[in-house]
Amino acid sequence: MFCYQCETAAKGIGCDKVGVCGKQPTTSDLQDLLVHALKGIGFWADLAREKGASDNAIDRFVIEALFTTVTNVDFDDDSVAKVIAEAVGYREQARALFEKANGGAYTGQIPEAAQNWEFPADRAAQLALAQLHGVKDPNVDADIQSIRSTILFGVKGYAAYADHAIILERESDEIYAFTHKALSKLLDDSLGLMDYVELALETGRINLLAMELLNKAHTDRYGHPVPTPVQLGTKAGKAILVSGHDLRFLEELLKQTEGKGINIYTHGEMLPAHGYPGLKKYAHLVGNFGGAWQDQYKEFQDFPGAIIFNTNCIQRPADNYKDRLFTWGRVQYPDVRHIDGWDFSEVIECALACDGFEDNPGKEILVGFGHNAVLGVADKVIEAVKSGAIKHFFLVGGCDGAKSGRNYYTEFAEKAPKDTVILTLACGKYRFNKMDFGDIGGIPRLLDVGQCNDAYSAVQIALALADAFDCGVNDLPLSMILSWYEQKAVAILLTLLHLGIKNIKLGPSLPAFITPNVLNFLVENYNIAPISTAEEDLKQILG
Known part of the structure; x- marks a missing residue:
């Protein structure tokens, strides 16, 4: 096995014996083979779409199967093997879809993932095949491999959101089409580094679309969150x-x-x-x-x-x-x-x-500050900024995890000056959401925007503030202090880059799949920086 898709990659390089998450080598290898099969489906489905043909069963399956490979989802070898067997069938279905639309067979070069390979019935043979298709290819340039991995993990991330939306009977053909296109292009050795950079930014755009789709599905069915x-x-x-x-x-x-x-x-x-x-x-x-x-x-x-x-x-x-x-x-x-x-x-x-609980009341915390709730009091927020009552906004959010270094986010929230407001989302907020931060003129200093997919709400708040102050998001008194763990965080980061947002601080460590050259590109173009200490970062941000 070799897996480096999450923040806890062993030694900051990758898990090669057993996953820090607990994933066994056999599960990891089978998931690699599943991704290989999905790239094959993507190749044929993308060609079919160019001919105007698509199949909703294929579309849905690819999203659901990608979600299966996200960190901490499926640890069961039999389950993953079943999905691979389905993938092989869908690959042939996608090929037939193309050939029918094309009026004949494909005459170009077919990548190995899209060829007519079979999935063995025997587990030992399955694993032997899987080990030929790991996440790193020694024949591919390291920087190309890095950006390909970034795209793949971003696609996996937004697949989770698209899967949630499907369950709520909301779908997007644009999301499906791009997913097939991205998987297919991961097989294309003719593409250069900047081609893949553009594809990564497009992945961020599609993630924004997926988050918007899910947000609308949630709010149409359950109403907008309220404090x-x-x-x-x-x-x-x-x-x-x-x-x-x-x-x-x-x-x-x-x-x-x-x-x-x-x-x-x-x-x-x-x-x-x-x-x-x-x-x-x-x-x-x-x-x-x-x-x-x-x-x-x-x-x-x-x-x-x-x-x-x-x-x-x-x-x-x-x-x-x-x-x-x-x-x-x-x-x-x-x-x-x-x-x-x-x-x-x-x-x-x-x-x-089971026994159940006895009464034991505890502390209460506030949730429900989605963009609709925050923008509902936008006039008060804008006035507080103009008057100087609010000096700065911090988005302190993202994934939580067990790896050391995440106490940084607690310290950052604690030490943020009392004339600043903290927006938070995803499970990283558990580091500090039980603390009493008080309020500024009735506006709570800690605003829980929601789940990780509610990064969409955070973006809408930022865009609305930029519009109100007639400036760009990067000109706002707003800083993003993000923690990442798995692939949904990668997708959200790509969305922020797609939107041109700069000066993001990312931690607790940088992704193992990012090479020095790719990191330099991000630093030079977006001024992304790793977190340091809460004191130093606050001093640097607030001047």
């Missing part, structure tokens, strides 16, 4: 803990548990769900339990109910809660019960058989 206090304590009764990102999953579970004496708690990236009117109306959505994903192994042992993951961020479970753990959607873990479809009776029965 809402969320209870961090517990309420007497049986309990189910929901971890992940998928709001429709939460809605369906809330419907099926209504009136059954079961309280629903959110975990990790589900916390922002409490701000949506269409979800907060359920009285048994009672609070949030625990913090970010990396603490689940310890925290879940203290949860006396059923636990279910609906998107990525699962870890190897402890034995004393494994029998209460379920997965759904693309998430799978060996020997953990998986729920197919929308019937959650098995999860409900498990919760009813």
Whole structure:
């Protein structure tokens, strides 16, 4: 195995024995083969689209399969192997689609990924084949390999958002078309470094489109988030803990548990769900339990109910809660019960058989400051900036993780001057979202914008402020202090670069897949810099 798609890549280079995330070498190799197969599908599907032909089944499958390979989604070899077998079938379906539209066979050179290779039935043979198609090709220039990996990981990232949107019955042909195009171009050895740089920036544009699509799907169905206090304590009764990102999953579970004496708690990236009117109306959505994903192994042992993951961020479970753990959607873990479809009776029965909580009220925190809520008080914000009451905005957000160095974000938020406002999103906020930052003229100094995909809201806030002050985003008193962990963060970073946003500080470490030359390009053109210390960075930003 060799995997360097997440921030915890071993030794800052890549995991080659077992993933720091817990991914086994066999799983890693099979996921590499799945990506190889998806590139083959992309080749044929892209050619077919040039002829005006497409197939929604192929489109959806590619998105779902890409999401399968995102960090902390699918740890089950049998599950990944099943998806590879499906991919081989879809590759041939995409080839037939092209040939029909073309009126004959393709006469150009067919890359290996798109050729008629078979997926063996025997696991040993599967793994032997997989090891021929790892993420790094020694025959490819290191800088080309670097930018290709950046594009692939960005595509994987926005595939997660597109998958959530599909579940809410929202799709985009533009997203599908670009995905096939990008996968196909990753096979094209005639392209140079700047060709791939342009493709990377286009990946950022498509991620913005995916986040916009998902935002509209969420707000059309559940309303715009509103500022809402969320209870961090517990309420007497049986309990189910929901971890992940998928709001429709939460809605369906809330419907099926209504009136059954079961309280629903959110975990990790589900916390922002409490701000949506269409979800907060359920009285048994009672609070949030625990913090970010990396603490689940310890925290879940203290949860006396059923636990279910609906998107990525699962870890190897402890034995004393494994029998209460379920997965759904693309998430799978060996020997953990998986729920197919929308019937959650098995999860409900498990919760009813568990002890449940006693009353133990705790602290409340505020969520629900999406762009609609913030822009609803834009006049107050603008006046506070003009009067000098607000001197600066910091977007301090992104992924959390177990790797050392992430205490930087806590220190940064703590030490940010009291005349500054902190916007935050994704699970990185758990580093500081329980702290009392006070307010500035009634405007809370800490504004929780939402999930990682709600970077869309943060962008809309920034663009609205730039419009109000008749300047560019880079001229605003706004600094972006980002933490990254997995591929969705890569996609968001590419979106910010697509928008021309500069002076981003990124940590806790730089991506292992970025070569010195590619990093120099980012520094020279966008002034991206690694974080240093909270004190030094605040001094440098505020002058």
